[in-house]
Amino acid sequence: MIASQTAVMARRNLLHVLSDPQQMIGMSVQPLMFLLLFVYVFGGAISGSTGQYLEFLLPGLVVQGIAFGTTQTALGLNADFQRGLIDRFRSLPMARSAVVAGRVTADIARTAWSSVIIVGVAVVLGFRFHGGLPGALGAAGLVLALGVAMCWVMAFLGVWLRSPESVQATGFMVVMPLTFASSVLVPAASMPGWLQAFVKVNPITIFADAMRGLMLGGAVVIPVLQAAAWIVGLSLVFGALTVGRYRRRA
Protein backbone atom coordinates (compact mmCIF):
# COMPACT_ATOMS: atom_id res chain seq x y z
CA MET A 1 0.00 0.00 0.00
CA ILE A 2 2.65 2.51 1.03
CA ALA A 3 4.77 1.50 -1.97
CA SER A 4 1.98 2.21 -4.44
CA GLN A 5 1.12 5.48 -2.68
CA THR A 6 4.77 6.50 -2.84
CA ALA A 7 4.74 5.68 -6.55
CA VAL A 8 1.64 7.84 -7.07
CA MET A 9 3.30 10.77 -5.29
CA ALA A 10 6.54 10.26 -7.22
CA ARG A 11 4.57 10.26 -10.48
CA ARG A 12 2.96 13.56 -9.51
CA ASN A 13 6.34 15.14 -8.77
CA LEU A 14 7.84 13.87 -12.03
CA LEU A 15 4.84 15.29 -13.93
CA HIS A 16 5.72 18.67 -12.42
CA VAL A 17 9.22 18.39 -13.85
CA LEU A 18 8.22 17.04 -17.25
CA SER A 19 5.62 19.76 -17.77
CA ASP A 20 8.00 22.55 -16.79
CA PRO A 21 10.59 23.26 -19.51
CA GLN A 22 12.53 25.57 -17.18
CA GLN A 23 13.06 22.80 -14.65
CA MET A 24 14.01 20.37 -17.39
CA ILE A 25 16.62 22.80 -18.70
CA GLY A 26 17.80 23.60 -15.18
CA MET A 27 18.45 20.00 -14.27
CA SER A 28 20.07 19.20 -17.61
CA VAL A 29 22.03 22.31 -18.49
CA GLN A 30 23.12 23.68 -15.12
CA PRO A 31 25.43 20.77 -14.17
CA LEU A 32 26.87 20.88 -17.67
CA MET A 33 27.58 24.55 -17.32
CA PHE A 34 29.55 23.88 -14.13
CA LEU A 35 31.48 21.12 -15.88
CA LEU A 36 32.47 23.20 -18.90
CA LEU A 37 33.25 26.36 -16.93
CA PHE A 38 35.39 24.64 -14.32
CA VAL A 39 37.25 22.44 -16.79
CA TYR A 40 38.08 25.14 -19.31
CA VAL A 41 38.50 28.10 -16.93
CA PHE A 42 40.40 26.47 -14.05
CA GLY A 43 41.72 23.28 -15.68
CA GLY A 44 44.99 24.64 -16.97
CA ALA A 45 45.81 26.54 -13.78
CA ILE A 46 44.99 23.72 -11.39
CA SER A 47 46.11 20.58 -13.19
CA GLY A 48 48.30 21.86 -16.00
CA SER A 49 45.87 20.65 -18.67
CA THR A 50 42.11 20.60 -19.13
CA GLY A 51 42.19 16.86 -19.85
CA GLN A 52 43.88 16.05 -16.53
CA TYR A 53 41.59 18.38 -14.62
CA LEU A 54 38.53 16.77 -16.21
CA GLU A 55 39.65 13.45 -14.72
CA PHE A 56 40.18 14.98 -11.31
CA LEU A 57 37.03 17.08 -11.34
CA LEU A 58 34.27 14.87 -12.76
CA PRO A 59 33.80 12.40 -9.87
CA GLY A 60 33.51 15.24 -7.36
CA LEU A 61 31.38 17.36 -9.66
CA VAL A 62 28.81 14.57 -9.83
CA VAL A 63 28.63 14.75 -6.02
CA GLN A 64 28.32 18.54 -6.14
CA GLY A 65 25.57 18.25 -8.76
CA ILE A 66 23.59 15.99 -6.44
CA ALA A 67 24.01 18.41 -3.55
CA PHE A 68 22.78 21.36 -5.62
CA GLY A 69 20.08 19.37 -7.40
CA THR A 70 18.45 18.12 -4.23
CA THR A 71 17.75 21.66 -3.02
CA GLN A 72 14.71 21.20 -5.28
CA THR A 73 13.48 18.59 -2.80
CA ALA A 74 13.45 21.19 -0.07
CA LEU A 75 11.69 23.75 -2.25
CA GLY A 76 9.14 21.27 -3.56
CA LEU A 77 8.14 19.94 -0.15
CA ASN A 78 7.95 23.45 1.22
CA ALA A 79 5.65 24.46 -1.63
CA ASP A 80 3.34 21.52 -0.89
CA PHE A 81 2.81 22.93 2.58
CA GLN A 82 2.19 26.44 1.26
CA ARG A 83 -0.48 25.27 -1.14
CA GLY A 84 -2.77 23.73 1.43
CA LEU A 85 -2.57 20.61 -0.69
CA ILE A 86 -1.05 18.91 2.30
CA ASP A 87 -4.44 19.16 4.04
CA ARG A 88 -5.96 17.14 1.23
CA PHE A 89 -3.33 14.43 1.62
CA ARG A 90 -3.66 14.41 5.38
CA SER A 91 -7.43 13.96 5.19
CA LEU A 92 -7.04 10.90 2.93
CA PRO A 93 -6.66 7.41 4.36
CA MET A 94 -3.06 7.19 3.12
CA ALA A 95 0.34 6.69 4.71
CA ARG A 96 1.65 10.10 5.73
CA SER A 97 5.21 9.19 4.88
CA ALA A 98 4.21 8.60 1.24
CA VAL A 99 4.20 12.36 0.55
CA VAL A 100 7.85 12.70 1.56
CA ALA A 101 8.91 9.31 0.21
CA GLY A 102 7.33 10.10 -3.16
CA ARG A 103 9.17 13.41 -3.32
CA VAL A 104 12.47 11.73 -2.47
CA THR A 105 11.89 8.98 -5.07
CA ALA A 106 11.15 11.50 -7.82
CA ASP A 107 14.16 13.61 -6.91
CA ILE A 108 16.49 10.63 -6.98
CA ALA A 109 15.32 10.05 -10.54
CA ARG A 110 16.13 13.69 -11.28
CA THR A 111 19.61 13.54 -9.81
CA ALA A 112 20.28 10.31 -11.70
CA TRP A 113 19.26 12.07 -14.91
CA SER A 114 21.58 15.03 -14.22
CA SER A 115 24.44 12.67 -13.37
CA VAL A 116 23.99 10.69 -16.58
CA ILE A 117 24.09 13.87 -18.66
CA ILE A 118 27.18 15.29 -17.04
CA VAL A 119 29.08 11.99 -17.20
CA GLY A 120 27.94 11.40 -20.79
CA VAL A 121 29.27 14.78 -21.92
CA ALA A 122 32.48 14.25 -19.95
CA VAL A 123 33.05 10.97 -21.81
CA VAL A 124 32.61 12.82 -25.10
CA LEU A 125 35.22 15.36 -23.89
CA GLY A 126 37.65 12.54 -23.19
CA PHE A 127 36.89 11.18 -19.72
CA ARG A 128 37.56 7.47 -19.31
CA PHE A 129 36.54 5.05 -16.52
CA HIS A 130 39.85 3.63 -15.31
CA GLY A 131 37.97 1.65 -12.69
CA GLY A 132 36.37 -0.50 -15.38
CA LEU A 133 32.79 -1.73 -15.42
CA PRO A 134 32.67 -2.72 -11.72
CA GLY A 135 33.89 0.77 -10.81
CA ALA A 136 31.33 2.41 -13.09
CA LEU A 137 28.51 0.32 -11.64
CA GLY A 138 29.72 1.04 -8.14
CA ALA A 139 29.76 4.77 -8.96
CA ALA A 140 26.20 4.55 -10.29
CA GLY A 141 25.10 2.83 -7.09
CA LEU A 142 26.85 5.45 -5.00
CA VAL A 143 25.12 8.24 -6.96
CA LEU A 144 21.73 6.75 -6.15
CA ALA A 145 22.56 6.16 -2.49
CA LEU A 146 23.98 9.65 -2.19
CA GLY A 147 20.83 11.00 -3.79
CA VAL A 148 18.75 9.31 -1.06
CA ALA A 149 20.89 10.75 1.74
CA MET A 150 21.01 14.29 0.33
CA CYS A 151 17.27 14.25 -0.40
CA TRP A 152 16.52 13.48 3.24
CA VAL A 153 18.74 16.33 4.42
CA MET A 154 16.97 18.71 2.04
CA ALA A 155 13.53 17.29 2.83
CA PHE A 156 14.14 18.26 6.43
CA LEU A 157 14.98 21.83 5.43
CA GLY A 158 11.80 21.85 3.34
CA VAL A 159 9.46 20.91 6.18
CA TRP A 160 11.41 22.71 8.90
CA LEU A 161 11.63 26.18 7.36
CA ARG A 162 8.52 28.24 6.74
CA SER A 163 9.00 30.27 3.58
CA PRO A 164 10.42 29.22 0.21
CA GLU A 165 12.84 32.17 0.43
CA SER A 166 14.39 30.91 3.64
CA VAL A 167 14.54 27.40 2.19
CA GLN A 168 16.40 28.74 -0.81
CA ALA A 169 18.79 30.84 1.28
CA THR A 170 19.48 28.14 3.84
CA GLY A 171 19.93 25.45 1.19
CA PHE A 172 22.47 27.63 -0.56
CA MET A 173 24.30 28.42 2.69
CA VAL A 174 24.59 24.73 3.47
CA VAL A 175 25.51 23.44 0.02
CA MET A 176 27.90 26.17 -1.15
CA PRO A 177 30.51 25.98 1.66
CA LEU A 178 30.27 22.21 1.95
CA THR A 179 30.93 21.63 -1.73
CA PHE A 180 33.61 24.31 -2.13
CA ALA A 181 35.48 23.56 1.10
CA SER A 182 35.99 19.99 -0.02
CA SER A 183 38.25 18.06 -2.35
CA VAL A 184 35.73 18.42 -5.21
CA LEU A 185 37.40 21.30 -7.07
CA VAL A 186 41.04 21.27 -5.94
CA PRO A 187 43.22 18.87 -3.93
CA ALA A 188 43.10 19.69 -0.22
CA ALA A 189 46.93 19.86 -0.03
CA SER A 190 46.98 23.39 -1.51
CA MET A 191 44.71 24.81 1.25
CA PRO A 192 45.76 26.32 4.63
CA GLY A 193 46.01 23.86 7.51
CA TRP A 194 42.85 24.89 9.39
CA LEU A 195 40.81 24.51 6.22
CA GLN A 196 42.39 21.14 5.44
CA ALA A 197 41.21 19.93 8.83
CA PHE A 198 37.63 20.80 7.89
CA VAL A 199 37.95 19.45 4.34
CA LYS A 200 39.12 16.10 5.65
CA VAL A 201 36.02 15.55 7.81
CA ASN A 202 33.60 17.11 5.32
CA PRO A 203 31.35 14.29 4.06
CA ILE A 204 31.42 15.83 0.57
CA THR A 205 35.17 15.14 0.48
CA ILE A 206 34.54 11.58 1.54
CA PHE A 207 31.89 11.14 -1.15
CA ALA A 208 34.15 12.72 -3.78
CA ASP A 209 37.06 10.48 -2.79
CA ALA A 210 34.87 7.40 -2.97
CA MET A 211 33.63 8.43 -6.44
CA ARG A 212 37.23 9.00 -7.55
CA GLY A 213 38.23 5.58 -6.31
CA LEU A 214 35.40 3.95 -8.23
CA MET A 215 35.63 5.97 -11.44
CA LEU A 216 39.40 6.38 -11.69
CA GLY A 217 40.49 3.09 -10.18
CA GLY A 218 42.20 4.27 -6.97
CA ALA A 219 41.68 3.33 -3.35
CA VAL A 220 38.11 2.08 -3.02
CA VAL A 221 37.40 0.09 0.11
CA ILE A 222 38.00 2.67 2.84
CA PRO A 223 36.44 5.72 1.13
CA VAL A 224 33.41 3.70 0.02
CA LEU A 225 32.88 2.30 3.51
CA GLN A 226 33.19 5.78 4.98
CA ALA A 227 30.78 7.13 2.38
CA ALA A 228 28.32 4.30 3.09
CA ALA A 229 28.46 5.06 6.81
CA TRP A 230 27.71 8.74 6.15
CA ILE A 231 24.88 7.86 3.76
CA VAL A 232 23.20 5.51 6.21
CA GLY A 233 23.68 7.95 9.07
CA LEU A 234 22.36 10.99 7.19
CA SER A 235 19.38 9.06 5.84
CA LEU A 236 18.39 7.68 9.24
CA VAL A 237 18.83 10.92 11.15
CA PHE A 238 17.27 13.27 8.62
CA GLY A 239 14.62 10.75 7.56
CA ALA A 240 13.44 10.50 11.16
CA LEU A 241 13.66 14.28 11.69
CA THR A 242 11.71 14.96 8.49
CA VAL A 243 8.90 12.50 9.16
CA GLY A 244 8.64 13.69 12.77
CA ARG A 245 8.49 17.33 11.73
CA TYR A 246 6.03 16.53 8.95
CA ARG A 247 3.67 14.79 11.34
CA ARG A 248 3.59 17.76 13.67
CA ARG A 249 3.28 20.48 11.07
CA ALA A 250 -0.03 21.89 9.77
Add this chain to the structure above:
Amino acid sequence: MSGPAIRTEGLTKSFGAKRVLSGLDLEVPAGAIFGLLGPNGAGKTTAVRILATLMRPDSGRAYVLGRDVVSQAQSVRQVIGLTGQYAAVDDLISARENLYMIGRLLGLKRRAARARSAQLLDAFGLADAAAIKVKDYSGGMRRRLDLAASLVGDPAVLFLDEPTTGLDLASRNQLWEMIRDLAAGGTTVLLTTQYLDEADQLASQIMVIDRGVTVAQGTPADLKSLAGGQVLEVRPLRPGDLAAAASVLGELTGMIHPAAEGDLLTVHVPDEAAVTAAARSLDSAGIPVSHLAVRLPSLDEAFLAITGHHSDVASEIGAALEGATR
Protein backbone atom coordinates in the same frame (compact mmCIF):
# COMPACT_ATOMS: atom_id res chain seq x y z
CA MET B 1 -27.63 4.03 9.78
CA SER B 2 -28.62 4.70 13.36
CA GLY B 3 -27.47 7.67 15.38
CA PRO B 4 -26.14 11.00 14.12
CA ALA B 5 -23.59 11.18 11.30
CA ILE B 6 -21.49 13.71 13.19
CA ARG B 7 -21.41 14.23 16.94
CA THR B 8 -19.14 16.27 19.17
CA GLU B 9 -19.10 16.49 22.95
CA GLY B 10 -17.47 19.39 24.75
CA LEU B 11 -14.82 20.04 22.12
CA THR B 12 -12.16 22.51 23.24
CA LYS B 13 -9.09 23.84 21.49
CA SER B 14 -6.66 26.63 22.32
CA PHE B 15 -3.75 28.04 20.38
CA GLY B 16 -1.35 29.32 22.98
CA ALA B 17 -3.36 31.57 25.25
CA LYS B 18 -6.13 32.00 22.72
CA ARG B 19 -9.14 29.80 23.30
CA VAL B 20 -10.76 28.97 19.96
CA LEU B 21 -13.32 26.34 20.96
CA SER B 22 -14.83 26.26 24.43
CA GLY B 23 -16.92 23.15 24.70
CA LEU B 24 -18.63 22.75 21.35
CA ASP B 25 -21.49 20.24 21.25
CA LEU B 26 -23.14 19.47 17.96
CA GLU B 27 -25.14 16.71 16.37
CA VAL B 28 -25.78 16.34 12.66
CA PRO B 29 -28.36 13.78 11.53
CA ALA B 30 -27.40 11.54 8.60
CA GLY B 31 -28.29 13.01 5.21
CA ALA B 32 -28.74 16.58 6.48
CA ILE B 33 -27.03 19.78 5.41
CA PHE B 34 -25.89 21.37 8.63
CA GLY B 35 -24.75 24.98 8.58
CA LEU B 36 -22.12 26.16 11.05
CA LEU B 37 -22.45 29.91 10.95
CA GLY B 38 -20.28 32.53 12.57
CA PRO B 39 -18.04 35.54 12.04
CA ASN B 40 -14.32 35.30 11.33
CA GLY B 41 -12.49 33.76 14.24
CA ALA B 42 -15.59 32.07 15.64
CA GLY B 43 -13.91 28.65 15.58
CA LYS B 44 -15.67 27.22 12.53
CA THR B 45 -12.53 26.17 10.70
CA THR B 46 -11.00 24.72 13.85
CA ALA B 47 -14.10 22.60 14.40
CA VAL B 48 -13.95 21.31 10.82
CA ARG B 49 -10.23 20.60 11.04
CA ILE B 50 -10.77 18.54 14.17
CA LEU B 51 -13.63 16.61 12.55
CA ALA B 52 -11.55 16.02 9.40
CA THR B 53 -8.70 14.58 11.57
CA LEU B 54 -6.29 17.40 10.66
CA MET B 55 -6.06 18.59 14.25
CA ARG B 56 -6.57 17.05 17.67
CA PRO B 57 -8.90 18.66 20.21
CA ASP B 58 -7.46 19.61 23.62
CA SER B 59 -10.42 17.91 25.27
CA GLY B 60 -13.82 16.57 24.38
CA ARG B 61 -14.73 13.95 21.81
CA ALA B 62 -15.85 13.92 18.21
CA TYR B 63 -17.31 11.09 16.17
CA VAL B 64 -17.99 10.73 12.47
CA LEU B 65 -20.34 7.83 11.71
CA GLY B 66 -19.59 6.61 15.22
CA ARG B 67 -15.80 6.59 14.65
CA ASP B 68 -13.62 8.57 17.03
CA VAL B 69 -11.68 11.25 15.12
CA VAL B 70 -8.64 10.86 17.37
CA SER B 71 -8.32 7.14 18.10
CA GLN B 72 -9.82 5.97 14.79
CA ALA B 73 -8.54 8.74 12.54
CA GLN B 74 -7.58 6.50 9.63
CA SER B 75 -11.05 4.93 9.67
CA VAL B 76 -12.69 8.38 9.73
CA ARG B 77 -10.59 9.39 6.69
CA GLN B 78 -12.18 6.56 4.72
CA VAL B 79 -15.66 8.06 4.98
CA ILE B 80 -15.07 11.82 4.77
CA GLY B 81 -14.41 14.38 2.08
CA LEU B 82 -13.00 17.84 2.80
CA THR B 83 -13.13 21.06 0.83
CA GLY B 84 -11.27 23.80 2.64
CA GLN B 85 -11.20 27.55 2.29
CA TYR B 86 -8.32 27.38 -0.12
CA ALA B 87 -8.70 25.01 -3.05
CA ALA B 88 -6.44 22.11 -2.12
CA VAL B 89 -5.55 20.94 -5.60
CA ASP B 90 -2.22 20.61 -7.36
CA ASP B 91 -1.78 23.70 -9.54
CA LEU B 92 0.99 22.26 -11.65
CA ILE B 93 -0.83 19.27 -13.07
CA SER B 94 -4.10 18.93 -14.97
CA ALA B 95 -7.53 18.46 -13.43
CA ARG B 96 -7.62 14.93 -14.79
CA GLU B 97 -4.28 14.09 -13.17
CA ASN B 98 -5.43 15.63 -9.89
CA LEU B 99 -8.48 13.41 -9.63
CA TYR B 100 -6.59 10.35 -10.91
CA MET B 101 -3.93 10.91 -8.24
CA ILE B 102 -6.52 11.01 -5.46
CA GLY B 103 -8.27 7.93 -6.80
CA ARG B 104 -4.98 6.04 -6.74
CA LEU B 105 -4.16 7.29 -3.24
CA LEU B 106 -7.56 6.00 -2.14
CA GLY B 107 -6.58 2.59 -3.43
CA LEU B 108 -8.46 2.50 -6.75
CA LYS B 109 -6.88 0.47 -9.56
CA ARG B 110 -5.51 2.48 -12.50
CA ARG B 111 -8.50 1.85 -14.74
CA ALA B 112 -11.02 2.58 -11.97
CA ALA B 113 -9.18 5.77 -10.99
CA ARG B 114 -9.21 6.96 -14.61
CA ALA B 115 -12.92 6.19 -14.95
CA ARG B 116 -13.78 7.96 -11.68
CA SER B 117 -11.75 10.99 -12.74
CA ALA B 118 -13.55 11.20 -16.10
CA GLN B 119 -16.94 10.75 -14.45
CA LEU B 120 -16.38 13.58 -11.95
CA LEU B 121 -14.94 15.94 -14.57
CA ASP B 122 -18.08 15.35 -16.58
CA ALA B 123 -20.41 15.86 -13.65
CA PHE B 124 -18.70 19.12 -12.66
CA GLY B 125 -18.57 20.56 -16.16
CA LEU B 126 -14.79 20.37 -16.36
CA ALA B 127 -14.48 17.75 -19.10
CA ASP B 128 -13.45 20.33 -21.71
CA ALA B 129 -10.72 21.70 -19.46
CA ALA B 130 -9.60 18.31 -18.16
CA ALA B 131 -6.14 18.47 -19.69
CA ILE B 132 -5.38 22.06 -18.72
CA LYS B 133 -3.08 22.77 -15.78
CA VAL B 134 -5.09 23.90 -12.77
CA LYS B 135 -3.06 27.11 -12.37
CA ASP B 136 -4.79 28.35 -15.53
CA TYR B 137 -8.25 27.73 -14.06
CA SER B 138 -10.63 30.47 -12.92
CA GLY B 139 -11.56 30.71 -9.24
CA GLY B 140 -14.92 29.07 -9.86
CA MET B 141 -13.41 26.18 -11.79
CA ARG B 142 -10.84 25.58 -9.04
CA ARG B 143 -13.54 25.35 -6.40
CA ARG B 144 -15.52 22.93 -8.52
CA LEU B 145 -12.43 20.81 -9.02
CA ASP B 146 -11.71 21.01 -5.30
CA LEU B 147 -15.21 19.77 -4.54
CA ALA B 148 -14.82 17.02 -7.13
CA ALA B 149 -11.51 16.06 -5.50
CA SER B 150 -13.21 15.62 -2.15
CA LEU B 151 -15.80 13.33 -3.75
CA VAL B 152 -13.48 10.84 -5.45
CA GLY B 153 -13.90 8.34 -2.62
CA ASP B 154 -17.69 8.83 -2.58
CA PRO B 155 -17.65 10.01 1.05
CA ALA B 156 -20.70 9.58 3.29
CA VAL B 157 -19.83 12.77 5.16
CA LEU B 158 -18.63 15.94 3.46
CA PHE B 159 -17.04 18.94 5.19
CA LEU B 160 -17.22 22.23 3.32
CA ASP B 161 -15.28 25.04 4.96
CA GLU B 162 -16.54 28.34 3.52
CA PRO B 163 -16.92 26.79 0.08
CA THR B 164 -18.07 29.93 -1.72
CA THR B 165 -15.89 32.62 -0.12
CA GLY B 166 -14.50 34.82 -2.86
CA LEU B 167 -16.63 33.35 -5.64
CA ASP B 168 -18.71 35.40 -8.05
CA LEU B 169 -22.49 35.06 -7.96
CA ALA B 170 -22.84 32.64 -10.88
CA SER B 171 -20.14 30.29 -9.56
CA ARG B 172 -21.66 30.45 -6.11
CA ASN B 173 -25.11 29.47 -7.36
CA GLN B 174 -23.60 26.65 -9.37
CA LEU B 175 -21.78 25.33 -6.32
CA TRP B 176 -24.93 25.59 -4.20
CA GLU B 177 -26.77 23.49 -6.76
CA MET B 178 -24.08 20.83 -6.58
CA ILE B 179 -24.17 20.75 -2.79
CA ARG B 180 -27.97 20.31 -2.84
CA ASP B 181 -27.64 17.44 -5.31
CA LEU B 182 -25.12 15.73 -3.07
CA ALA B 183 -27.37 15.98 -0.04
CA ALA B 184 -30.30 14.72 -2.10
CA GLY B 185 -28.14 11.70 -2.89
CA GLY B 186 -27.79 10.95 0.83
CA THR B 187 -24.46 12.63 1.66
CA THR B 188 -24.30 14.32 5.05
CA VAL B 189 -22.90 17.81 4.63
CA LEU B 190 -21.40 20.05 7.30
CA LEU B 191 -20.98 23.51 5.87
CA THR B 192 -19.33 26.51 7.49
CA THR B 193 -20.14 29.98 6.30
CA GLN B 194 -20.08 33.62 7.30
CA TYR B 195 -23.16 34.35 5.24
CA LEU B 196 -26.64 34.02 6.61
CA ASP B 197 -28.11 33.70 3.13
CA GLU B 198 -25.80 30.81 2.28
CA ALA B 199 -26.85 28.90 5.36
CA ASP B 200 -30.45 29.85 4.63
CA GLN B 201 -30.24 28.58 1.05
CA LEU B 202 -28.61 25.26 1.86
CA ALA B 203 -28.95 24.16 5.44
CA SER B 204 -31.86 22.47 7.16
CA GLN B 205 -30.25 23.07 10.57
CA ILE B 206 -28.06 26.00 11.52
CA MET B 207 -25.81 26.49 14.50
CA VAL B 208 -24.45 29.96 15.14
CA ILE B 209 -21.14 30.00 16.97
CA ASP B 210 -19.01 32.88 18.17
CA ARG B 211 -15.72 32.72 20.05
CA GLY B 212 -15.96 28.98 20.26
CA VAL B 213 -19.36 28.71 21.90
CA THR B 214 -22.82 28.06 20.51
CA VAL B 215 -24.87 31.22 20.33
CA ALA B 216 -28.03 29.91 18.70
CA GLN B 217 -29.33 26.84 17.00
CA GLY B 218 -32.40 26.06 14.90
CA THR B 219 -33.90 25.99 11.45
CA PRO B 220 -33.20 28.92 9.11
CA ALA B 221 -36.73 30.20 9.73
CA ASP B 222 -36.17 30.21 13.50
CA LEU B 223 -33.03 32.26 13.17
CA LYS B 224 -34.40 34.70 10.67
CA SER B 225 -37.38 35.53 12.79
CA LEU B 226 -35.00 36.21 15.65
CA ALA B 227 -32.89 38.40 13.43
CA GLY B 228 -35.83 40.61 12.53
CA GLY B 229 -36.94 39.00 9.28
CA GLN B 230 -35.58 41.17 6.51
CA VAL B 231 -33.89 44.50 6.04
CA LEU B 232 -35.58 47.27 4.10
CA GLU B 233 -33.30 49.82 2.49
CA VAL B 234 -34.50 53.22 1.38
CA ARG B 235 -32.53 56.05 -0.20
CA PRO B 236 -34.50 59.30 -0.66
CA LEU B 237 -33.92 61.04 -3.98
CA ARG B 238 -33.38 64.37 -2.18
CA PRO B 239 -30.97 64.16 0.79
CA GLY B 240 -33.12 66.80 2.51
CA ASP B 241 -35.93 64.26 2.84
CA LEU B 242 -33.87 61.96 5.03
CA ALA B 243 -35.48 62.91 8.33
CA ALA B 244 -39.01 62.87 6.87
CA ALA B 245 -38.42 59.45 5.27
CA ALA B 246 -37.04 58.11 8.54
CA SER B 247 -40.13 59.16 10.42
CA VAL B 248 -42.43 57.60 7.78
CA LEU B 249 -40.52 54.31 8.03
CA GLY B 250 -40.45 54.46 11.82
CA GLU B 251 -44.21 54.88 11.84
CA LEU B 252 -44.66 52.06 9.34
CA THR B 253 -42.61 49.51 11.23
CA GLY B 254 -43.97 50.55 14.56
CA MET B 255 -41.17 50.48 17.05
CA ILE B 256 -37.77 50.42 15.50
CA HIS B 257 -36.14 53.66 14.58
CA PRO B 258 -34.42 53.41 11.17
CA ALA B 259 -30.64 53.43 11.08
CA ALA B 260 -29.04 55.94 8.72
CA GLU B 261 -25.74 55.39 7.03
CA GLY B 262 -24.93 58.31 4.78
CA ASP B 263 -28.11 58.84 2.81
CA LEU B 264 -29.25 55.18 3.14
CA LEU B 265 -31.91 54.23 5.69
CA THR B 266 -32.18 50.62 6.87
CA VAL B 267 -34.93 49.15 8.97
CA HIS B 268 -35.85 45.61 10.03
CA VAL B 269 -39.16 44.39 8.60
CA PRO B 270 -40.98 41.07 8.94
CA ASP B 271 -41.19 40.21 5.21
CA GLU B 272 -41.21 41.42 1.57
CA ALA B 273 -44.72 42.86 1.91
CA ALA B 274 -43.07 45.82 3.63
CA VAL B 275 -41.74 47.08 0.27
CA THR B 276 -45.21 47.76 -1.07
CA ALA B 277 -46.32 49.35 2.16
CA ALA B 278 -43.20 51.52 2.32
CA ALA B 279 -43.59 52.61 -1.30
CA ARG B 280 -47.20 53.60 -0.70
CA SER B 281 -46.49 55.54 2.50
CA LEU B 282 -43.48 57.36 1.08
CA ASP B 283 -45.43 58.25 -2.04
CA SER B 284 -48.37 59.66 -0.12
CA ALA B 285 -45.93 61.65 2.03
CA GLY B 286 -44.51 63.11 -1.19
CA ILE B 287 -41.01 61.67 -0.76
CA PRO B 288 -39.46 60.36 -4.01
CA VAL B 289 -36.84 57.60 -3.56
CA SER B 290 -33.92 56.49 -5.72
CA HIS B 291 -33.47 53.11 -4.05
CA LEU B 292 -35.95 50.80 -2.34
CA ALA B 293 -35.14 47.15 -1.62
CA VAL B 294 -35.39 44.31 0.88
CA ARG B 295 -32.61 41.88 1.67
CA LEU B 296 -31.81 39.33 4.33
CA PRO B 297 -29.99 40.71 7.33
CA SER B 298 -26.29 40.03 7.49
CA LEU B 299 -25.04 37.97 10.38
CA ASP B 300 -23.78 41.09 12.08
CA GLU B 301 -27.12 42.84 11.63
CA ALA B 302 -28.82 39.79 13.07
CA PHE B 303 -26.72 40.05 16.21
CA LEU B 304 -27.27 43.78 16.26
CA ALA B 305 -31.02 43.50 15.80
CA ILE B 306 -31.41 41.16 18.73
CA THR B 307 -29.01 42.66 21.21
CA GLY B 308 -28.15 46.15 20.14
CA HIS B 309 -24.50 45.04 20.29
CA HIS B 310 -22.15 43.69 17.73
CA SER B 311 -21.21 40.03 17.91
CA ASP B 312 -18.60 40.75 20.61
CA VAL B 313 -20.89 39.87 23.50
CA ALA B 314 -21.59 36.33 22.47
CA SER B 315 -22.89 35.01 25.75
CA GLU B 316 -25.42 37.83 26.05
CA ILE B 317 -26.72 37.11 22.58
CA GLY B 318 -26.94 33.45 23.44
CA ALA B 319 -29.09 34.21 26.43
CA ALA B 320 -31.30 36.55 24.41
CA LEU B 321 -31.81 33.93 21.72
CA GLU B 322 -32.51 31.17 24.23
CA GLY B 323 -35.16 33.32 25.85
CA ALA B 324 -36.68 34.17 22.49
CA THR B 325 -36.99 30.58 21.26
CA ARG B 326 -38.88 29.45 24.34
